[in-house]
Amino acid sequence: MDEAGEGEGKWLLEMIPKLIFLGIAITVIIVFTALFIMNNLRTDDLEIDVFLNKLIYSKNTISYYDSMTGRTYLGIIDPNKLTEKNLNESMEYNGTMYAAKITLGSQEAYYLKSRYLNLEGLAKAKIKGPGGADYRFKKFEVGVMDNNVLRTETIKIEMIKART
Amino acid sequence: MNKRGDEKLSKKLTFYAFIFILVAIVILSVFRFIGNTLDDTTFWRGYYAKDAGLMISAGETGRGVFELSYNTKKAEKPLVFNLKINNEVEIYDHDPNAKTKQSSTFKFIGDKKIKIEPAEIISTFFNIYIDDKKVNASKEAIKKDSCPSIDTKATLISNIKIYVDSDDKFKNFENLLINDLKISGFKIANSKYESDIDLALILANSSTNTLSFFYEHTPRKSEKISCIIKNKLVEKYPDKYSYYKINKIDYNSKWWFALSKSNVGLVFEINELTDDAILLIGDSAEEYYG
Numbered sequence: 001m002d003e004a005g006e007g008e009g010k011w012l013l014e015m016i017p018k019l020i021f022l023g024i025a026i027t028v029i030i031v032f033t034a035l036f037i038m039n040n041l042r043t044d045d046l047e048i049d050v051f052l053n054k055l056i057y058s059k060n061t062i063s064y065y066d067s068m069t070g071r072t073y074l075g076i077i078d079p080n081k082l083t084e085k086n087l088n089e090s091m092e093y094n095g096t097m098y099a100a101k102i103t104l105g106s107q108e109a110y111y112l113k114s115r116y117l118n119l120e121g122l123a124k125a126k127i128k129g130p131g132g133a134d135y136r137f138k139k140f141e142v143g144v145m146d147n148n149v150l151r152t153e154t155i156k157i158e159m160i161k162a163r164t
Numbered sequence: 165m166n167k168r169g170d171e172k173l174s175k176k177l178t179f180y181a182f183i184f185i186l187v188a189i190v191i192l193s194v195f196r197f198i199g200n201t202l203d204d205t206t207f208w209r210g211y212y213a214k215d216a217g218l219m220i221s222a223g224e225t226g227r228g229v230f231e232l233s234y235n236t237k238k239a240e241k242p243l244v245f246n247l248k249i250n251n252e253v254e255i256y257d258h259d260p261n262a263k264t265k266q267s268s269t270f271k272f273i274g275d276k277k278i279k280i281e282p283a284e285i286i287s288t289f290f291n292i293y294i295d296d297k298k299v300n301a302s303k304e305a306i307k308k309d310s311c312p313s314i315d316t317k318a319t320l321i322s323n324i325k326i327y328v329d330s331d332d333k334f335k336n337f338e339n340l341l342i343n344d345l346k347i348s349g350f351k352i353a354n355s356k357y358e359s360d361i362d363l364a365l366i367l368a369n370s371s372t373n374t375l376s377f378f379y380e381h382t383p384r385k386s387e388k389i390s391c392i393i394k395n396k397l398v399e400k401y402p403d404k405y406s407y408y409k410i411n412k413i414d415y416n417s418k419w420w421f422a423l424s425k426s427n428v429g430l431v432f433e434i435n436e437l438t439d440d441a442i443l444l445i446g447d448s449a450e451e452y453y454g
Contacts, residue, residue, distance in 0.1 A: 019186070023187075090276055097271075
């Protein structure tokens, strides 16, 4: 037979872990709510679109630019500008989020090649959550101004944006 | 036997009461923490940093000149726009007394041939200018707004009792405002403890060149009178003020009591006043009740 008060003491001891668990559960719920509120502002698609527009429309990237008229021809690519060196020298980014690969026919060029190759596997694995990366690609017909001769070619732009 | 059962029940009740109080404390403190750190301004800081950064990035892509009139007026607190040379937009709370800087940053993809001219702007309104050589930002003075159209008309101005007070710096202006209001026909309360004060107008000193207003209750009415004052000042001095905000007054403020006692109360915080500005405040009270 238990001594007097032994049952209550045991019960009290049993309640302590439950109490701690309750506190942790409340904190976790509140923190996740806060994270959800913060993550409402998702602009990943927009950011990738702006990046894509910069790649194909900017005067200094791969579009054909006529210095005589000061005009950039949208949808016409200058293959001489489609080099890794030109891409890295034309766009400036101090973060660690973006990288791209551009394929025009048999010609291939990277923007931040080593980062692209590092992130490619992770992005194509489609792992969700922080620490992952998003992969998008666009494929369309463009004009190519090659030695003053205009021809049609398919361009494929693959973009990777790291999530953190 | 029953006595022992009562004791056991009493101990259990005490324990459950303890749990209840502890849980309430945890919930309240966590909510308070989140309320303080993740208020509305946190969202707008992130929003404006991303929005302005993406706008600049898109603007650099285009040809010609791109001029953007931007404002951060949706945030509750005053914000500072900081355009950094390394293609980064930082938005932070303008709070000179804050121990830590509350900021949000966004790194955008820039163009190496377009130079970013760094700018740190404490203003609700500013312009971002982008051409094929540079990006810069400059502050813009606040503009006139349309004020709330709620009816605040008084049947007889002579029935309206106004209490006026001020910081030591503005005591002369306080007397000028009282005289102006008397001439207009208003009754002036001699003390904040008087009953039936319709309007409390307090002139407070500010360290920055901003137009800040504080109210205790009746936010729409307070917004209307602050808007009238602001519009009159902006009309008179179109380039002088770059920041306007209206917020609820802090409970610990020395002006809280005067505001809480009156039907409508407004603290007007400014760093510099002129005789003309005071007359405009008097005109605003007349317009509000007229």
